[in-house]
Structure formats: C-alpha cells, structure tokens
Amino acid sequence: xxVDAVAPYHAAFTEAMRATxxxxxxxxxxxxxxxxxxxxxxxxxxxxxxTIIFIRRDEPEDLDYGGSTELSGLARVLxxxxxxxxxxxxxxxxxxxxxSGLRRHGDAASTLDRxxxxxxxxxxxxxxxEPERVPDWGARLRRLPLTADERDRxxxxxxxxxxxxxxxxxxx
Numbered sequence: 001x002x003v004d005a006v007a008p009y010h011a012a013f014t015e016a017m018r019a020t021x022x023x024x025x026x027x028x029x030x031x032x033x034x035x036x037x038x039x040x041x042x043x044x045x046x047x048x049x050x051t052i053i054f055i056r057r058d059e060p061e062d063l064d065y066g067g068s069t070e071l072s073g074l075a076r077v078l079x080x081x082x083x084x085x086x087x088x089x090x091x092x093x094x095x096x097x098x099x100s101g102l103r104r105h106g107d108a109a110s111t112l113d114r115x116x117x118x119x120x121x122x123x124x125x126x127x128x129x130e131p132e133r134v135p136d137w138g139a140r141l142r143r144l145p146l147t148a149d150e151r152d153r154x155x156x157x158x159x160x161x162x163x164x165x166x167x168x169x170x171x172x
Contacts, residue, residue, distance in 0.1 A: 006054045010035040010042050026091070026127045033089055034127075034159035043089060074109035077101025078116055085124075095124040115144050115154045122167065123158045138167030145172045 040059040084094035118141040125133040148171035155161035
C-alpha cells in the first residue's frame with residue numbers, strides 16, 4: 001500500500017494492537033514489524049497470514065535492498081542486519097549477523113558502530129524473547145564512551161529507545 005507517510009499508519013496499528021492484545025506483537029499472527037524514525041516502510045500480518053506492506057510514496061527508487069557494497073567490517077554487518085529486519089522480517093538472522101559480526105569486527109570498529117550493534121542486539125534479544133542476553137549487551141554498551149550526538153544516533157536506531165535507557169552511558 002503506497003501512502004504519503006508511514007509513521008501515522010504504524011502508530012495507529014500499534015495503538016490498536018496494544019489496546020487489543022496489551023502489547024505490540026512482533027511474532028506470530030497478527031504481527032507488525034518495528035518502525036524506526038525515517039524508515040520508508042513497514043509490514044502488518046493479519047490473523048490469516050496476509051501481509052500488507054506500507055511504503056512511503058516518495059521512497060527512493062535507488063534504495064539498495066541488497067546491502068551497500070561500499071561498506072566493510074561492522075558497518076556492513078549493521079547494514080545487512082537492517083535489511084534482514086526491515087525488508088525480510090527475519091529477526092533471528094539479524095541477531096545472528098550482529099552477534100557474529102560484533103565478535104569478528106568489533107575490535108576494529110568505531111565506537112558508534114559497536115554501540116549500534118549492541119543496541120540492535122538488545123532490541124532483538126527482547127523481540128526474540130531472550131531477555132537473559134540483554135544484561136551482557138547492556139553492560140558492554142554502558143562501557144562505551146559516547147558523545148551526545150552518538151547517543152542520539154543509537155537511540156534513533158531502535159524502535160523503542162526506552163529499552164536502552166538503563167544501558168546508555170552518560171554523554172562524554
């Protein structure tokens with residue numbers, strides 16, 4: 001479904017889902033994909049399994065769904081995880097990509113990329129109903145020195161920044 005703005009539709013579906021089920025459903029039927037500020041699409045799956053994709057009318061035609069070939073290391077992993085989450089709705093694959101990518105490329109990555117990966121892992125652990133993993137990711141995030149701008153970018157990278165509140169370090 002092509003719309004002028006996707007955020008109001010996502011907000012309406014989220015509000016209705018919370019009113020009906022007491023929470024936003026990210027798995028099973030019905031469900032809704034997460035929406036991050038600035039995203040140009042999201043999906044809703046109804047109880048029968050039909051998927052409706054809401055796409056912003058002015059979504060760039062050159063949007064790269066296959067991942068950027070110009071990125072490397074953890075930045076490329078982050079881009080791949082974004083695609084797995086937002087376009088393929090595969091949280092488990094996104095989690096595996098971030099987890100192994102952080103292990104493989106974390107030492108050479110920028111502080112911001114490490115923080116973004118950890119924030120993604122916190123969000124995905126919660127979505128995958130594996131909350132026991134969150135304290136480890138959170139403790140690692142808390143140890144990173146982030147500027148105020150970097151903190152803001154990390155918060156904007158997740159659908160619910162409140163999940164990160166206990167783990168975000170003070171800005172340096």
